[in-house]
Amino acid sequence: MTHDALLVLSFGGPEHPDHVRPFLENVVRGRGVPPERLDAVEQHYQRFGGVSPINEQNRALIAAVSEEFDRRGRALPVYFGNRNWHPMVEDTVQRMKDDGVRDALVFATSAWGGFSGCRQYDEDIARALSAVGPGAPRLTKLPQFHDHELFLDCFADAAQAALSTVPFGSRLVFTAHSIPEAADVNAGPPGVSNLYSRQVRDAAANVAARLGMDHDVVWQSRSGPPQVPWLEPDICDHIQALWDERVPGVAVVPIGFISDHLEVIWDLDTEARDLAGELGMPFARAATPIHDPRFAAMVADLVDDADAGRSSGLGVSVDGAACVEGCCPAVRRPVRS
Numbered sequence: 001m002t003h004d005a006l007l008v009l010s011f012g013g014p015e016h017p018d019h020v021r022p023f024l025e026n027v028v029r030g031r032g033v034p035p036e037r038l039d040a041v042e043q044h045y046q047r048f049g050g051v052s053p054i055n056e057q058n059r060a061l062i063a064a065v066s067e068e069f070d071r072r073g074r075a076l077p078v079y080f081g082n083r084n085w086h087p088m089v090e091d092t093v094q095r096m097k098d099d100g101v102r103d104a105l106v107f108a109t110s111a112w113g114g115f116s117g118c119r120q121y122d123e124d125i126a127r128a129l130s131a132v133g134p135g136a137p138r139l140t141k142l143p144q145f146h147d148h149e150l151f152l153d154c155f156a157d158a159a160q161a162a163l164s165t166v167p168f169g170s171r172l173v174f175t176a177h178s179i180p181e182a183a184d185v186n187a188g189p190p191g192v193s194n195l196y197s198r199q200v201r202d203a204a205a206n207v208a209a210r211l212g213m214d215h216d217v218v219w220q221s222r223s224g225p226p227q228v229p230w231l232e233p234d235i236c237d238h239i240q241a242l243w244d245e246r247v248p249g250v251a252v253v254p255i256g257f258i259s260d261h262l263e264v265i266w267d268l269d270t271e272a273r274d275l276a277g278e279l280g281m282p283f284a285r286a287a288t289p290i291h292d293p294r295f296a297a298m299v300a301d302l303v304d305d306a307d308a309g310r311s312s313g314l315g316v317s318v319d320g321a322a323c324v325e326g327c328c329p330a331v332r333r334p335v336r337s
Contacts, residue, residue, distance in 0.1 A: 002307050005077050005096060005104040006299075007139065008062055009089060009121055012082030013052025013261060019085065020045045026084040037223075044266050054261035055085070057290050058109065061259075064296035072300060077101075083124050093128040093136055101137040105306050107299055108315075109258055111146040111203070114187035114196035116179065118144060118315050119328035126320025141323075142302045144315035146199045147206070150298035154289035155203075155255055156210040162251040162284035163211070170249030170282065171216060171242055173235070174204035176256025177263065178219035181229040189314070189324035197231060204255050220256075220267045235272050239281065249282035259290040 014023040024038045045052065062078045069076045077099070081092030096104060108121040121141065129136045145151050159172060179187075179196060188195030201217050208215035218238045222230040233241070235252070242250055252272065257264050268285050276283035289295040305311045317323045 001103070001309065003076075003103050003105045003140070003303070005079060005099075005101040005137070006065070006303060007079045007081055007089075007092065007096070007104050007106045008058060008065075008109065009106050009124060009141075010058050010080075010082050010109040011054065011261075012085035012088075013054040014045060014085060015051055015055055017046060017050025020050050023085045044262060047270075048262070048265065052262050053265070054259055055082070057259040057261070061109075061290050061296065061299075064291075064293065065299045068293075068296045068300040069303075072304075074300075074303075076303070079104075081124075081128070083120070089124050089128045090131040093132050093139070097132055097136050103138045104140070105303055106139050106141040107302065108141060111144060111151060111258065112176075112196055112199050112256070113144055113314055113328065114179065115183060115328045115330050116177075117187075117196060119322065119330070122317050122320045122322060124320075125317075129319055139319055140306065140311075141315060141317045142306060143311060143313040144199070145298065145302065146203045148298050148301075150294045150301070151289065152203065152206050152210065154292040154294050155207045155253060155286065158286035158289065158292075159207060159251065159253045160211060162253065162286040163213075165284045166249035166251050166282040169247070170251055170284075171247050172208060172211070172213050172251050172253065173216045173218055173238065173242075174200070174207070174253045174255045175218050175220050175235050175268070176200045176254070178222040178231040178234070180224070181231060184231060186329050189327040195314075195328075200256060204253070207253065207255065220272075221263045235267065236275050239272060239275055239283075240279070243276075243279045243281050247281075249284075250276065251284045251286065253286040254288055257288050258295070259288050264288065 014020045020042050024041055062080055066078050079092050079096055081087055081089030110117040125139050184197050185193045204215055204217050218233050218235045219231045220235045252268055254264050273283050315323055
């Protein structure tokens, strides 16, 4: 089967200071988050001019993927839609329908299983199809890609580059978005638990093995009431512990993120880097893979596999249905930048 379009589906982010509050209200709609929590997160965005890099970086990815299709002799239009900010996925799917798209693939910009990393994108697809109504294209979501060789190669080279800037003996530390422990228990199909954290740990171990190094896996960006257990340790707590152990430096690899959006530039480039600076500890942060040509090649490979009928595994779904019945029930996490 040859599909006739690709939709890049992402989280979205504000591109002007006036966009920040309505964007955050979209993120937390229906979740009863108090206004003072939004006030705090809004300040993170305003510190960077009220602009998240995520949309710009996704547009760069779309351009790179389009160029990769051209190199492969494949004329495939690539569309862009978001969950929480413009271009909204509902509007994009309407445009796809108006353009005559009938059978499209969807690349969700998360490598992982779990509700937030996978199942919620199915919900986005179902919502968009409902909004557009009859005549909307068929939308098939591509599989999770945490174990794709090109994804791992991108991070291995980025980790090596970061390590080259800190002293010998520095610790290699992988980080991903923390989630409530209850959400991690529910991440996966029936009979499987902790899918998200296991995928993160497996990806980190694969990257570290390419470098022949020991490593740590930590978490970042937790929010919500302190009495609710989340995945730990936190990146900043871990940096402090490494300093106490007299580790000479740290190279942080944001394995959980494909691009430098706010949770990378705030939690790592600001809070974690500032803490390391206060301690006098050399700190390096590895690049995310979105600008690496191999990442665009990976997306094209996933499309080729789908066209050839080789697309399978967790995350593959049609028109917003779960990839496996009962997979990843919602345990929604509070807002975070």
